Amino acid sequence: MAISKKLEQQGGKTAWLVWILSVLFVIYLFSFQTGYSIVNSSIQHEIGLTVEQIALIAATYTWSFAVFQLFSGALLDRLGARKVLLPAIAIFTLGVFIFSQANSFGIFITAQIVLALGACAGFVGAGYVGGQWFGMAKFSLMFGLVQCFASLFSAFNQNLIGAALEQTDWRSLFLWIGIGGIVLFILSLFFMRDPEAAYKKNSSIDTAPFIKDIFSSILRVARIPHVWMAAIYGGMVFGTLLSAGVVWAPKIMMAHGMDASASTISASTLWLGMAAGCLLIPWWSEHMKSRKGPASYGIALQLTALLMIVYIPQLNQSAVIALWFAFGFGAAAHMLAFSTVADIVSIKLIGTSAAIINGFMFLIGGVLIARPGTLASDAVSSGAVVDLQLIITATRPIQIALLIALIVSLLIRETYPTIGSKE
Numbered sequence: 001m002a003i004s005k006k007l008e009q010q011g012g013k014t015a016w017l018v019w020i021l022s023v024l025f026v027i028y029l030f031s032f033q034t035g036y037s038i039v040n041s042s043i044q045h046e047i048g049l050t051v052e053q054i055a056l057i058a059a060t061y062t063w064s065f066a067v068f069q070l071f072s073g074a075l076l077d078r079l080g081a082r083k084v085l086l087p088a089i090a091i092f093t094l095g096v097f098i099f100s101q102a103n104s105f106g107i108f109i110t111a112q113i114v115l116a117l118g119a120c121a122g123f124v125g126a127g128y129v130g131g132q133w134f135g136m137a138k139f140s141l142m143f144g145l146v147q148c149f150a151s152l153f154s155a156f157n158q159n160l161i162g163a164a165l166e167q168t169d170w171r172s173l174f175l176w177i178g179i180g181g182i183v184l185f186i187l188s189l190f191f192m193r194d195p196e197a198a199y200k201k202n203s204s205i206d207t208a209p210f211i212k213d214i215f216s217s218i219l220r221v222a223r224i225p226h227v228w229m230a231a232i233y234g235g236m237v238f239g240t241l242l243s244a245g246v247v248w249a250p251k252i253m254m255a256h257g258m259d260a261s262a263s264t265i266s267a268s269t270l271w272l273g274m275a276a277g278c279l280l281i282p283w284w285s286e287h288m289k290s291r292k293g294p295a296s297y298g299i300a301l302q303l304t305a306l307l308m309i310v311y312i313p314q315l316n317q318s319a320v321i322a323l324w325f326a327f328g329f330g331a332a333a334h335m336l337a338f339s340t341v342a343d344i345v346s347i348k349l350i351g352t353s354a355a356i357i358n359g360f361m362f363l364i365g366g367v368l369i370a371r372p373g374t375l376a377s378d379a380v381s382s383g384a385v386v387d388l389q390l391i392i393t394a395t396r397p398i399q400i401a402l403l404i405a406l407i408v409s410l411l412i413r414e415t416y417p418t419i420g421s422k423e
Helices: 013-047 051-079 081-101 105-119 122-134 136-164 170-191 196-201 207-222 225-255 260-288 292-311 317-342 347-381 388-394 396-411
Strands: none
Touching: 013 051, 013 081, 013 105, 013 122, 013 136, 013 170, 013 225, 051 081, 051 105, 051 122, 051 207, 051 225, 051 347, 081 105, 081 122, 081 170, 105 122, 122 136, 122 347, 136 260, 136 317, 207 225, 207 347, 225 260, 225 292, 225 317, 225 347, 225 388, 225 396, 260 292, 260 317, 292 317, 292 388, 292 396, 317 347, 347 396, 388 396
């Protein structure tokens, strides 16, 4: 598909169109993730699942995503956005339809694996598009904007789904979400593209050398110790956000005595905080000329907010809203994990490095979603009552994860503007 040089200028009309489509895919998959936190109670009662099974369904998505994510970045680096994102949108939409018709624990697990296979290229793909079409100098800013819009929509999406469920059942709701995926695929089929240079670079691929090159790139990035330090703190921070935003925030609020509606509204503000943080924390990093400082401050804010929410009894709703907003704002520090790694790897490994970081984030997220569910289930089996004390016990892994993230963020070396050798 030919593209005029005028239209494919960095930051031009085509650049914005392709970027918007990639962001819409991220919003689409985020809407499903956050929507699960609203419908999981309905699914639990209709299908007859345990709390642990509900948590495992959510965790299966994140674990599968983490595995598939390892390869998505390397594929983007070599094939470009069009050849990767179009199949990804189709696969994710298929997963939505499977989920909408699931009637057993096993089918829900299958649906989550299909969803994860499609979703693994979404967030990293949007970051890749930003770097390709707007230049690597704006990589951090454009990546932050991707998360900002996704989080902003997630905040309203939870309330929209809550309102929709008053008019229809969760199966019909997800059928309509699947139809939305079909529309997005058709739009992307016509308008999703890469810069002309990418077409030439990726026009011919030999299978064996191609696969070997993918694994080589993954290993090159994986052998850098700094990548793993960034992955640990980024994973812990994002994992706690995912755990709270997808499953546990509404449950924490209900343990405080709030009704389901108030719990949903209060918890959804963490996504608003995340959106604000993704706008301001990358900008703050550039202004301070530091990755380390803003990351540490953000994690400290997130940890403090969580401890206050969990341990301070009889919080009024206004205080809860403010604290969940602060929790989400601080969690935006995970974006600097992508930035600090991008500072030290070559441009041709940007997609691969982002995929490794993002995959590790979802791997930890899966643990932090499932582990509290296991603790809660074990406690209930032992005769414990579902109350605030049980929630304190169940969320202890989340608290510990944030403490570890804070320590690692203080120990990691500073990389701004590009300290150290490039790989």
